[in-house]
Amino acid sequence: MTENLVLKRIGKVLVYILLVAAALGILLPFYWMVMSSIKTNNEVFTVPIKWWPDIPQWQHYVEIFAKSDMTTWLKNTLLLSVVVTFMQVLTGSFAAYGFSKVRFPGRDVLFLAYIGTIAVPWQSYMIPQFRLLSDMGLANTLWSIIALQAFGAFGVFLMKQFFETIPEDLSEAARLDGLSEYGIYARIMMPLSVPAIASLTLLTFVTTWNDYLGPLIYLRNPDLWTIQLGLRTFVSQYDADYALIMTGAVLSTLPIAIIFLLGQRYFIEGIASTGLKG
Incomplete structure (x- = not known):
């Protein structure tokens, strides 16, 4: 009994050590990115790596707003992320209620057909969809992105399972x-x-915030660019200003990190709950 108890404790310690090592390995690139944003250009790629700058360059977070249209990019991205997330939660939960709690002929077949669209890559119908939205006059407007992403089969599946x-x-x-x-x-x-709503909210918000291909196709006016499109242009203009580029990367990542930290308990609970049945 004593040996078994000792072995169990040693096993737990080893598991915790592995988990800590894995967590550090995942967090290390983010730490390097944040530290690089407050370094000088010469310090970013020094060998050996400097894990803390000699003199933190906090002015980069002011300078990037002066050298780019970061305010507009953040505003557009936040607007799209909030609206799309709200619409996905609303439409996904409403459809999921019908599929799970309302009995009507062909319900299961219709649900399987709708969920089957998850397996169809967007690239396969991207061109006809663009033609359709262009004919409706939605191209080069934020409404195009909202119309594209306001409905999602994954949200219906997630909410139905819960x-x-x-x-x-x-x-x-x-x-x-x-x-x-x-x-x-x-x-x-x-x-x-x-919990399920929190999970769907987080997943949808992150997906919309990080979306690059959709805005690249539909948003041609610089005043409509999201942060992903804006950072691409910014990198091409300031390709040698590595510290400032890292500052933009931090600003694009920070909202997602904050939202996940605030809702991680509900997110984990929601993902665990949706897997209990179905």
């Missing part, structure tokens, strides 16, 4: 009390689905 873990007795009792399907969705299902 809704199916909620007992059907709650819905039946609400119907007997005279509550409509819209009322059940808004007053029962959504309040109980905070």
Whole structure:
């Protein structure tokens, strides 16, 4: 018994050591990026690596706004990310409620067909979709990105998996009390689905924030550029100013890191819960 206990403790220690080493390996590039943003250009690629600058160059975070249209890029990216995330959560949860709690002919077949669109790469229908949105007059507007990403099969799948873990007795009792399907969705299902909503919100926000190909195709006006398009242009103009480029990279990554840190508990709980049934 004593030997088994010792072996278990040694095993746990080794697992923690491996996890810490893996975490450090993942965080190290981000640390280097942040430190490089407050270094001088000569310090960024010095050998051996300088893990802390001699004199932190905090003025880079002011200088990048003066040398680029960073305010516009951040504003456009934040606007698109918030609107698309809201629409995905709304449409995904609403469709998921119908697929999981409402009985109608062909429900399962329709759901499988809709979820099957996840396997179709966007590049295969990118050109006809562009022609369609151009004919509708949405090209070169932020509405094009919103129309592209406001609906997603993955969000429906994620929310449906969570809704199916909620007992059907709650819905039946609400119907007997005279509550409509819209009322059940808004007053029962959504309040109980905070973890799944948080997971979908985080995943959608990160995907929209980091999207490059969509804005590259549809947003030609510089006043409409997102931070990903803006940083590409900025890098081409200041390709030798490595510290300033790293500053832009930090600004593009920071909102995602903050959102994940604030919602990681709900995110992990939501992902774990959606895998319990289905």
